[in-house]
Amino acid sequence: MTSVRQVQVTFDCAEPERVGRFWCAVLGYVAPRPPGRNGAFACVDPTGVGPRLYFQRVPEGKVVKNRVHLDVRAGTGLVGAQRLAVLEAECARLVELGASCVRVLVADGYNESCIVMRDVEGNEFCLD
Numbered sequence: 001m002t003s004v005r006q007v008q009v010t011f012d013c014a015e016p017e018r019v020g021r022f023w024c025a026v027l028g029y030v031a032p033r034p035p036g037r038n039g040a041f042a043c044v045d046p047t048g049v050g051p052r053l054y055f056q057r058v059p060e061g062k063v064v065k066n067r068v069h070l071d072v073r074a075g076t077g078l079v080g081a082q083r084l085a086v087l088e089a090e091c092a093r094l095v096e097l098g099a100s101c102v103r104v105l106v107a108d109g110y111n112e113s114c115i116v117m118r119d120v121e122g123n124e125f126c127l128d
């Protein structure tokens with residue numbers, strides 16, 4: 001039987017500390033130590049539940065849509081107008097942190113509402 005492995009989510013970016021501090025503020029994560037060599041930065045869930053996030057400097061910029069993205073679960077268990085109001089409030093908070101709102105996808109009878117956003121370096125993520 002295969003044992004469960006821990007995962008780390010790694011971000012390629014131009015400014016690891018800036019992007020890492022943004023995600024710490026979004027998720028309530030903490031930086032366990034100062035930035036590493038070459039400007040690398042890591043942060044962790046202080047409860048130990050979520051995966052470690054690691055931010056590494058790369059020379060090339062982002063050019064296409066992410067193939068993998070984070071879903072920030074701000075509206076879990078909520079539906080309709082109540083869910084959309086919570087998502088929009090969280091969107092406003094994240095915009096103040098430097099994120100940008102790409103589009104609001106309103107519930108369509110099959111899928112619940114979610115908001116597509118970009119972090120401080122343009123990486124897509126969803127509020128759902």
